[in-house]
Structures are given as C-alpha cells and as structure tokens.
Amino acid sequence: MSSLRALAQRLGLSITTVSRALDDYPDVAPATRERVRHAAREANYRPHNAARRLRKGTGETVAFVMPAQPGHFHEPVFAELLAAIGEQLAAKHHDLILLAARPGLEEMATYRRLVESGRADAFILARTRRRDERVAYLEAKGVPFICHGRTETKQPYAFVDGDGEGGFRDLTKRLIGLGHRRIAHLSAPSYLTFATLRAAGWRQAMTEAGLEEDAQRLFAEGEPAEEDGHRLAAALLAGPQPPTALVCATDRMALGAMQAVAEAGLAIGPDIAVTGHDNIPAASYARPGLTTMELPPAEVGARLAAMILARMGGRDPRELSAVLDLRQIPRGSSAEA
Amino acid sequence: MSSLRALAQRLGLSITTVSRALDDYPDVAPATRERVRHAAREANYRPHNAARRLRKGTGETVAFVMPAQPGHFHEPVFAELLAAIGEQLAAKHHDLILLAARPGLEEMATYRRLVESGRADAFILARTRRRDERVAYLEAKGVPFICHGRTETKQPYAFVDGDGEGGFRDLTKRLIGLGHRRIAHLSAPSYLTFATLRAAGWRQAMTEAGLEEDAQRLFAEGEPAEEDGHRLAAALLAGPQPPTALVCATDRMALGAMQAVAEAGLAIGPDIAVTGHDNIPAASYARPGLTTMELPPAEVGARLAAMILARMGGRDPRELSAVLDLRQIPRGSSAEA
DNA sequence: ATAAGCTTCCAAAACGTTTTGGAGGCCGGT
DNA sequence: ACCGGCCTCCAAAACGTTTTGGAAGCTTAT
Known part of the structure; x- marks a missing residue:
C-alpha cells in the first residue's frame, strides 16, 4: 500500500x-x-480512504438503508436500482454502503449510528413514507439526503419520483374508455406515499367519470405483494357487485390478483382487466401479459446518484427534485394488446 | 460527535x-x-470509524461487488440476499459496501481499487465463475473472501452453495419416474459454476437411465433470463423429436419457456413439464405453478455473513464451506401437484 | 526497610492524509 | 543595493483512535 x-x-x-x-x-x-x-x-x-476522511472530516460515502422485514424483501427492480446507483457512484469515486433495518426503532438507531460514527456522509432513502422520521432526523442533523419517492414535510427536500398519480389517473381513464365502470383499486398501505398518490390518481379518474360510489366501495389495502393481491382480489370478486377491473398498486399485487381471477373462472382481459405498476420481468411473461407502467429503475438509480452527489456538493434541494412521467405499457390483461 | x-x-x-x-x-x-x-x-x-481503521490498519468493512451489466440485473432473490447479509453484518457492527461492475477489466479494477485504498477488508463474491480471476487475486493478496457458489481452484477457499448437482439429479429422476424420456436441459452459460453443476446433475440422471443420446441432443445454453428461456424452448419444441420436459437452470428461464410452450399450443404439466430453480415469487403465481427448488436466500445471506466474519477472524476456509441441500417444490408445471 | 510484584493509570507515538503558515530563491523595479 | 512580489516548495499540526512502554502507588514477601 x-x-x-x-x-x-x-x-x-x-x-x-x-x-x-x-x-x-x-x-x-x-x-x-x-x-x-x-x-x-x-x-x-x-x-488511503480512512486517513483522508479522518483529516477532512467527511468522506465520499453514501448510505442506503433497505427498509427490509427479513424474508420479505423480494423487490424485483431493486437489484437493478442498486446496481445503477452503485455504478454511478463508483464512477465518481464514491462508495455506497448498504444496510438493512426494519422500519421503526431499529431503523432510526441505524441511521443515528451511521451519522454519529462518521461512516456515512449522505443518504438515499427508499420507500419514503408520508410522515417520515428519517427525513426529520437527517434534516435536523444537516446531513444531505435524497428520497426515492415523496414525503409530507414543510422543508424543501430533494426527491426523485414517478408520477404515480398521473399514471394511475391516465390508466383508469383508459379503462373507463374501454367501457369499465366498476374499477377497483388494490392499494399498498396508505402510510407509504406512493400508495396514496396512486390511489389518488385512480380516485380522480373515478370521480371525474361520476363513479365516486364505486370508488368508495371498490378500494382495498394490503401489503404490496402477491399474497395480499390474491386475497384482496378474491374478496372483491366474491362481493355483491364485483368489479370488472382491478387496478393494482404494484405488479406483484397484480400477479396475485390474476391468480384470484383465474381461480374464479373468469378470463383475464375480456372479462376482467388487471393492471399493475413497475413492469417487472414476470409481468411480460404472465399469460396474458400484464398491463402495467414503468419508470426504468436504471434511470432512476442514475438520477438518484447524480442528485445525491449534487446535494453533497451543496446544491439546493429545490433545484434537484423531479417527478418523472411513467411509461404506460398496455398488454393483454386489459384487453388492449 | x-x-x-x-x-x-x-x-x-x-x-x-x-x-x-x-x-x-x-x-x-x-x-x-x-x-x-x-x-x-x-x-x-x-x-470514529475512519480514525479507528487508520490506526488499526483494518476495519469492519465487507464489500460486495455486483457482477452487473447495467439494465440487466433483475435478480429477484438478490434483494433478499443482500438484506440478510446487511442485517447480519450490521448486528456485528460491520459495514457492507456495495459496488456494481461489469465482469472483465472494469470488475478487476474495482476490486483492486477497493483493496489498495483500504476501503474493504473482506469480500463476498457472487456469481462465482469456474475460473475466477477475483478468487485468484484475493487469494494472492491475502484478503479474506467468501464465495456464493463454487469455483475451480487448487487452493482451499470458503464458499456457500446449494447442491445444484444433487437437486437437478433428483428432479430429473423424478421426471423419469413420471414417464418422461426426452428431457431437455436449458442451461445458463457454462463459465458459471452453478450452470455446469446443474447440467451435470441432469446429465447424470439421464445417463443412469440410459438416455445419453437424448441428453446429447436436448441441451441448450443461454442467458439465465426469460428471453433466452423462451427462445431456447421454442427452438427445442420446433425440433424433430421435441422434448416432453424442459428442465431449466433458473425460474426466469422457466417462465420464458412456459410462454414458449403455451405459444406452441401445448398444455404445461400434462403435455410438457417445465421446471426451474430459485423459487422466485412469480414461480408460485404462474399458471400452472412452476415446479422448482430453493435455497432460502435469507438463510444463505445469513450464512455468508457469518462465514465472512469468521474468515476475517482468521478461521480456516476449509472449516467454513457448506453445500446445502435444496428443497424441492413440485407444482403443477410438472403435473405433480 | 527494601525489593519485587500487582494494580491502575497515563504520555506519547503512530496510522496517512490535508491544510496552515511560512521559507527560500529569483525577478524586476527603484 | 534593496525591497516587494512571485513562484515553488516544505515543516508541522491536526483529524480520533489504538497501542507501546512505562510510572505511580500499594501490597506482599524477604
């Protein structure tokens, strides 16, 4: 050395x-x-990295804390997001350090440890929640951070997010245009900002079409994975006036919902539309293909990396935030392709 | 501070x-x-982390370099593996640093940088290749490392791996027991150790049953994702004596293969068996459910973390390695469930 | 009473870098 | 000759920790 x-x-x-x-x-x-x-x-x-950061008081290290409940973290696009972030940061000679911590006390303790022991100089937050203690803490400490997704705070903060609200509004309108009226929404837990936004988009389109009552009735909330997608869809289908479309917050929920539809003996596409969000690989290889929308994770990752670097360089968070348009991907599951 | x-x-x-x-x-x-x-x-x-590692000459940092071609890294179980590793390491106050680098020159440069600048004290290698320069380099430098998967080297080294050979042998025998004879194998690229091992298991079962000729004919190799699974399966099905079973190296290949089978107008399960490996969530929500096998990623991750810690503590690699049994998961795609 | 041996503490050096505050040499202007 | 200013360079301090090599005080054995 x-x-x-x-x-x-x-x-x-x-x-x-x-x-x-x-x-x-x-x-x-x-x-x-x-x-x-x-x-x-x-x-x-x-x-020597350690020597330099000891002297300078700060280093080139960005931390990413996965909000993981162990045995529960199959986010399919996640690996690609991380790969993109890691690659961009490495190109600028920055390190990405990765931790896993369950939301709650453990999570906050992890953030505190990282900040106070000087291991991390900046953070990327994933799965941003509407009221997010991480944001409050980092803000207070003056540590640069970037959110993947939005949060509710007075302070200006930097984020990258897909336009879930617009995306779900457009999608729902399209379904209405296809003749659907009883359009259900399978939402992720409402404390997650993205869930609330997607639900809002769906609700807007329903309201504009005078379908508030259906919207009221046809809303269900659960974990954004196959199991709850299956469960919630099955329950809705067994109801008195079953929906003709299932707009799911994520592809994983949608895949579960498709299973429930098939079990009910209905044809996905012609009888019942099912849609998701993320465009995971399995979505295009489902039968019929799953109608979905996407924000390319590689692009988001690259953007997050560039933004956190800018933030560490002292750039104003307001100049950095971006709400990106989603690309709609119609497939057979909504009888559009 | x-x-x-x-x-x-x-x-x-x-x-x-x-x-x-x-x-x-x-x-x-x-x-x-x-x-x-x-x-x-x-x-x-x-x-202060940096001060300590400057003084001690070594720190508590494990690096994981994702062998990622950007836009190509949808490994579904990967996030969970990382979460498990990160959690275990954090519990022992170690950091996990994550980089992405394409295999080849860039990858080796990344390893060198990490080692020489003293950023990483140990490594976890993923997607181990049969002849792996990373192993050679780290071995030569005396840096502790652990492989997820095996490699071909004279030196003793530490690894965790599933028994892909045994798993595919057992699976293939089961298919033979069900009456299948023309059992094809869709393999991942042979420079990847796991691909070679899984192919070997399949070939053993075929040979034992006197089906060498079919094995010879019904072998195809491609990238371990949906696209090549689809392509290779379609080609085999269009051949002169088409297979009645498609044993795929991974679930993602199998999902692509299932698509090809469906397009050929054949019934998955009764007409043609399709099987995979990994037990990704989409496998259980495919129709019919995909027969597969698994090594729980959370368990592997925890094990990798424990092992790299032991290795850093000076334990002999020979005491650490483990080949773990795979859990077979029969489902409808092989007409077993 | 003295030496030897514990127990408990500490001053100082070291890790490799960045940064502060000059030092020395040279040039041109007076 | 001398001074101010520029161009190059450097010694030393500092970051916060761990570790080395004692030192002081007390107890016990002689």
Whole structure:
C-alpha cells in the first residue's frame, strides 16, 4: 500500500508537494506535477480512504438503508436500482454502503449510528413514507439526503419520483374508455406515499367519470405483494357487485390478483382487466401479459446518484427534485394488446 | 460527535484509560470501567470509524461487488440476499459496501481499487465463475473472501452453495419416474459454476437411465433470463423429436419457456413439464405453478455473513464451506401437484 | 526497610492524509 | 543595493483512535 510518504521519498520531494501536485494545486510547478503524476501512476498509488476522511472530516460515502422485514424483501427492480446507483457512484469515486433495518426503532438507531460514527456522509432513502422520521432526523442533523419517492414535510427536500398519480389517473381513464365502470383499486398501505398518490390518481379518474360510489366501495389495502393481491382480489370478486377491473398498486399485487381471477373462472382481459405498476420481468411473461407502467429503475438509480452527489456538493434541494412521467405499457390483461 | 478526548476530559481520565475501559482491557479498575461505560452511553459515544481503521490498519468493512451489466440485473432473490447479509453484518457492527461492475477489466479494477485504498477488508463474491480471476487475486493478496457458489481452484477457499448437482439429479429422476424420456436441459452459460453443476446433475440422471443420446441432443445454453428461456424452448419444441420436459437452470428461464410452450399450443404439466430453480415469487403465481427448488436466500445471506466474519477472524476456509441441500417444490408445471 | 510484584493509570507515538503558515530563491523595479 | 512580489516548495499540526512502554502507588514477601 504505497503511501504518500513513500512517493515523496522516492521523488525527493515533501509529502506536502506530492499531495498538492496530485490535487492540482496551482502552487506546484508543472514539471514537478507531471513527475509526481507519473510516479503515482507507476506505483499504483491510492490515497488511503480512512486517513483522508479522518483529516477532512467527511468522506465520499453514501448510505442506503433497505427498509427490509427479513424474508420479505423480494423487490424485483431493486437489484437493478442498486446496481445503477452503485455504478454511478463508483464512477465518481464514491462508495455506497448498504444496510438493512426494519422500519421503526431499529431503523432510526441505524441511521443515528451511521451519522454519529462518521461512516456515512449522505443518504438515499427508499420507500419514503408520508410522515417520515428519517427525513426529520437527517434534516435536523444537516446531513444531505435524497428520497426515492415523496414525503409530507414543510422543508424543501430533494426527491426523485414517478408520477404515480398521473399514471394511475391516465390508466383508469383508459379503462373507463374501454367501457369499465366498476374499477377497483388494490392499494399498498396508505402510510407509504406512493400508495396514496396512486390511489389518488385512480380516485380522480373515478370521480371525474361520476363513479365516486364505486370508488368508495371498490378500494382495498394490503401489503404490496402477491399474497395480499390474491386475497384482496378474491374478496372483491366474491362481493355483491364485483368489479370488472382491478387496478393494482404494484405488479406483484397484480400477479396475485390474476391468480384470484383465474381461480374464479373468469378470463383475464375480456372479462376482467388487471393492471399493475413497475413492469417487472414476470409481468411480460404472465399469460396474458400484464398491463402495467414503468419508470426504468436504471434511470432512476442514475438520477438518484447524480442528485445525491449534487446535494453533497451543496446544491439546493429545490433545484434537484423531479417527478418523472411513467411509461404506460398496455398488454393483454386489459384487453388492449 | 463526542470524541474520546471529550469523554476523558469530562471524567478526569486519560484518553488511554477511556479507550481501554470501553474495550474491556483488564488493566482498568472495575469501578472506573463502569463509570466510563456509563458516561459513554450517556454521551452517545461512537468511535470514529475512519480514525479507528487508520490506526488499526483494518476495519469492519465487507464489500460486495455486483457482477452487473447495467439494465440487466433483475435478480429477484438478490434483494433478499443482500438484506440478510446487511442485517447480519450490521448486528456485528460491520459495514457492507456495495459496488456494481461489469465482469472483465472494469470488475478487476474495482476490486483492486477497493483493496489498495483500504476501503474493504473482506469480500463476498457472487456469481462465482469456474475460473475466477477475483478468487485468484484475493487469494494472492491475502484478503479474506467468501464465495456464493463454487469455483475451480487448487487452493482451499470458503464458499456457500446449494447442491445444484444433487437437486437437478433428483428432479430429473423424478421426471423419469413420471414417464418422461426426452428431457431437455436449458442451461445458463457454462463459465458459471452453478450452470455446469446443474447440467451435470441432469446429465447424470439421464445417463443412469440410459438416455445419453437424448441428453446429447436436448441441451441448450443461454442467458439465465426469460428471453433466452423462451427462445431456447421454442427452438427445442420446433425440433424433430421435441422434448416432453424442459428442465431449466433458473425460474426466469422457466417462465420464458412456459410462454414458449403455451405459444406452441401445448398444455404445461400434462403435455410438457417445465421446471426451474430459485423459487422466485412469480414461480408460485404462474399458471400452472412452476415446479422448482430453493435455497432460502435469507438463510444463505445469513450464512455468508457469518462465514465472512469468521474468515476475517482468521478461521480456516476449509472449516467454513457448506453445500446445502435444496428443497424441492413440485407444482403443477410438472403435473405433480 | 527494601525489593519485587500487582494494580491502575497515563504520555506519547503512530496510522496517512490535508491544510496552515511560512521559507527560500529569483525577478524586476527603484 | 534593496525591497516587494512571485513562484515553488516544505515543516508541522491536526483529524480520533489504538497501542507501546512505562510510572505511580500499594501490597506482599524477604
């Protein structure tokens, strides 16, 4: 592990000069700068990360805390999101550190540990909640952070989010255009901002079409995975005036719902439309293909990475936030393709 | 950020004593130890990570480099694996740092950077290849590492792996028992150890049943995702003596294969068996349910974490390795359930 | 009473970097 | 000659921790 000192010795220079040469300070002669550069490359020199952050007080480390209930974290697009973030950060010589903690006390303790021991200089928050203690804490501590998804706070904060509200509104309108009236929504838990937004979009379209009563009746909430999708759909289908469309908050719920529809002996597409959100791989390989919408995770990841870097550089959060349009992907499950 | 010095000052002790008290050295009086302990808890003291690793020369950081081609990393069980690893490591106060790098030059450069800048003290390798330069490099550098999956090397090394060979042998025998003879295998690329092992298991069962010729003919290789599963299955089904069973290396391939079978107008289960590996959520919600096998990712993750910690503690790799039995999950796609 | 041995504590060095506050040499202007 | 200013360079301090090598005080054995 070739150190600055070793380099300096070999070159007959001081540590200071070597350090400044590598850091492009103006007060080192171009000739020596080159000499140092060359020697550094030759010796495969890498500054010792810990030493640098000890001295500078801050480092190049972004933390991502997965809100994971163990045995419960099959987010399919998640790996790709992480890969994109990791790649972008690595390109700028930043590290991504990854923790898992269940929301609640454990989660906050984890954030505190990371901040107070100086391990993390910035955070990316996933699964943002409407009232999110993480946001409050980091805000108060002055630690830069970025949200994947929105939250409810007075403070300006930086986020990237898909336009779930618009996406679900457009989708629901499309279904109404196809003749559907009794359109149910299978929502994720309402403390999650994305769930509330998607539900709001669906409700708007229903209201505009004068279908408030159906909307009132045909709303169900559960965990955003197959199991609850199946359960909630089965319950709705067994009701008095069963829906003709199931607008699900996520693809995983939708896949569960499709199973329930099939079990009820109904044809997905012609009889009952089922739709999701995320465009996970399984959605296009379901039969019929699952109508869904997507925000490419690689793009979101790249964006999150760029934003957190800007935030660490002191950029104003207001200049950074973005609500991105969703791409609608009609397939057979809504009898559109 | 309350420092050791601040604590010492407040207690009227030296930094040394405070440090040693917190570290359970025998040469500090029980009474002072308690006093220090109490004050540390009170002040919410956390040792500064960078300072500690600078001094000790090594820290508590495990790196995981995702072998990701961007836009191509939808590993469904991956998030859960990471969550399990992250949680276990966090419980032992270790950090998990996550990078993404495409296999090849970039990947090796990433490993080198991490090692030489002292950012990572140990590695977890995923998608282990039969001849794996990462293993060679880390071995040579004396950096502790653990493989998820096996590799071909003379050196003893530590790994966790499912018994893919046994699993696919048993599965294939079961299919033979059900009357199948023309059993095809859709393999992942052979440079990946797991692909070779699963293929070997299938081939063994075929050979034992005297079906070498079919095995010869009914082998296809592609990327372990839906697309190639679909493509390879379609090609096999269009051949002269089409298979009656498609044993796929992964669930994602199997889902693609199921699509191809359906397009060919054949009934999955009765006409043609399709099987996978991983037990991803979509497998149980496919129609019919996909016969598969699994190694619970949470368990593997916990095991990997425990092993890398043991390895960092100097334990011999030979004592650590484990080949774990797979749990077979018969479902409708093989007409067993 | 002294030496030896514990027990309990501490000063100082070290890890490798960045940054502060000059120092020395050289030039041009007076 | 001298001064001010520029160009290069550098010694030393600092970040917060762990560890080395004692030191002081007390107890016990001689």
